[in-house]
Amino acid sequence: MSRWRWFLLQYMRKLWVRATLIGVLGIAGAGLAALADRIVPPHLVFEIGVDAIDSLLSIIASSMLAVTTFSLSVMTAAFWTASANITPRATRLLAEDRLTQNVLSVFVGSFLFSIVGLVVLKAGAYSAQGRVVLFTITVAVLAMIVMSLMRWIDHLTRFGRVGETLERLEEATRSAFEARLKEPCFGGRPLINTENGLPSDTMAVTSPETGYVTHFSMEELACAVADSGGKVYLAVMPGRFVYRDTVLAWVHFRTPPGADTDRSAVSAAVRDAFTLETYRSFDEDPGYGISVLGEIAQRALSPAVNDPGTAIDVIGRMARLLTLWAEGARSRPDDEIAYPDIYVPPLETAELFAGAFEAIARDGAKMIEVQLKLRETLRSLGRLGDESFRSAARHQAELALKRAGAALVLDEEMRRLEMIRIGD
Known part of the structure; x- marks a missing residue:
């Protein structure tokens, strides 16, 4: 966009x-x-x-x-x-x-x-x-x-009302997921490994201010390196909180230093392509919607509210959203990549699972009904998607079981949880 x-x-x-x-x-x-x-x-x-x-x-x-x-x-x-x-x-x-x-x-x-x-x-x-x-x-x-x-x-x-607000949040998060499924890397190439996958002579472009990245323009990034024939490797995605010295992107020039390319102008153009704001946005940041849904479940599980039903409702909504991501994710062929000189990190599945379930597993560790719903959901999600998706589901299931083991009083309740086997 x-x-x-x-x-x-x-x-x-x-x-x-x-x-x-x-x-x-x-x-x-x-x-x-x-x-x-x-x-x-x-x-x-x-x-x-x-x-x-x-x-x-x-x-x-x-x-x-x-x-x-x-x-x-x-x-x-x-x-x-x-x-x-x-x-x-x-x-x-x-x-x-x-x-x-x-x-x-x-x-x-x-x-x-x-x-x-x-x-x-x-x-x-x-x-x-x-x-x-x-x-x-x-x-x-x-x-x-x-x-x-x-x-x-x-x-x-x-x-x-709570139910209507949950509907809004789920719909906003679904729209963000669908946009990422349509353009997994915003029209660019996937950047898998930022440590070993970058050329040695890249130039780092740092953030001019502190705030949340809410948007970046792929068109402006492409125009910034079009004349020099360079490549842009993005370091941050929408939803990331950056400081003044945080690297936004790395730029690799095909021309050697001292050539006609004005590297400072390219760096400024790349920096201007990013939009920083005080608050996160739901539009291009599905992880934000996931985390806000998790916040609602956390508040419902607090002793002051004590509403496990809302937390169970949120877990079901998380399952629908993550199922959408697991079943729709696919790689793009080269002929469908609109910006071949821009490399974009893909959405981290492990971070999505952590934002969705870690807080619920922690705050609902003493509630067997919440733990049962959570484990059943993670068992179902553990059968979907690629290996990274299934691994993230198994990891959250292990953490939730450990928290439940430390909080539940009755051995019978632990046995009920252990009967729900992940990966079977």
Whole structure:
């Protein structure tokens, strides 16, 4: 994904962008009615009283301001509830909820439309044709408000609840996995071994600041070394926290030092291709979704909450996501590689398993129902994918069994766990 598409995607998820666009549309609708005499033929006009339109616009203006304020308070309460009872990392997905943003934008746009319409109507700027057009638009706006209210009421019954938030997280993580399955190395070649697989005369490009890598532009990386015919070996992936001296990538030049290639310019171009932010993003970082799901399970297993059912639910969602990754992963033939001069580390399966199950196995070590579900899941996953995938499942199963052995009191419970054999 190019940088401009990435930033456009991020901005389109912001509430103020949608509200501004629909607000401008509402103002334009009220202004368009003032020009109706140039568009609408007089014989199509029927008589509309000013008082009728004035009453409708006044009702919309007074009610939409109150409804918008109430909706914002409900949304804020949902964010607080998610932060306190689920995990603060989930509030970003709630804030990017399309239905919530669309409904609030409709309310704001309707309010602006009614205010502008009232001002222009009181000023006497609408002709007979203009009043007809304004009345038609007002009726359409009222219908849109009613539909938005119905959808909003239904949405509020689920918004911010644990189950609904888990659905959002699973869907966001699934989308990230599907994107990586489509482009396992973002269109580049896989970089398997960074210790022994790099040329000896590579130049390290370090991070200019501290933060999380959320995106890098393959197009910009390819352009940076296109003239020199060099190669780029990436050292970090989205989700990695980097410091000012952390290596982002290594660049190998085919031309010897002192040639016409401006190595400092290439280094700056490679550095600029990376986007660093304060927080991780779900888009290109499936490991983040896995870790946030694990956080929810951790909180559910805490003594203050004591909700093993939610932890078991999370384990099932982890199983679905990792099964998707195991069954869909495949290597790309050379003719399908879009950026052959860029080498990208593949997604580490062992890290995914650690983020998914280590904390659950630790905090749920005393709960036999959680341990049984976890071991059954790892047994199933241990039969899928390649050898690295199966090995990661076996490793987590061994760790979970050791933790359970140190925490469970009854020998009968340990025997139940040991009866679930991994690898059979």
